Amino acid sequence: MGNGTSIGRVRGLGSAKAGAHHFWHQRLTAISNLVLMLWLVLSLALLPSYDYDTVYGWVSSAWGAVPLLLLATSVFYHAKMGLQTVIEDYQHDETRVVALVVLNLVYGAGWLLAAFSILRIAFTGTPE
């Protein structure tokens, strides 16, 4: 390495034989997001009220907690991949690496906080 033109290096190396997973996972999570987000909007719209006891009771039930965990996982992954694409499109210099690392950290932490909150509500049970 270090010799030759950019195009010469590309010809020498060939394709990375990887990379399609991003496109594929974006589509897979798009389908799960479609189902789960429509479920969330309908469920929230049909809740009898938005006071603490009602919402807590709904999230702590298996019919609330399990789909919410799936939704958080699918949506955070999809959003992380989408914002990764945006960064790759607009950040051309070395700051791209910093932005991508920060993106991964923030979305990992955000997902964990959401999942922890759901599990805490589910395992603490309905409050008196």
Added chain:
Amino acid sequence: MVRPKARPTSPHLQIWRWGPNMLVSILHRATGVAMGTVGLALFVWWLAALAGGEDSYARFLSWFTGPYFIVGYVVGIGLSFALFQHIGNGVRHFFMDIGANFELNGNRKSAVATIVFAVCATAALWAWLLVGKQ
């Protein structure tokens, strides 16, 4: 790695003539970024506040019922429009992924349809929340 300074870039927003197709294309990115940042922050805040107990949940809810309720409504209506627009155009993209809907007329019409769908779905949702449900 050494790169040539001025690399050619693809035409940006100000180059393309505005039309339904390019409008929903940039809206797809804008709504995605909005939901991925503001929407997910709100989602995590909602869950964390709920898990934190009655006081923290009351503080969260006050942004939709208290003196600053208008902020909650603007964010809520905005995010629901973003969701429906992203869903509409996302489904449109599934057809394009399998190689369909590239004819100019049909593609343009489906782009307009995603906006009509998003506006109608947003209006229906908030009509239900504010009037139908009461």
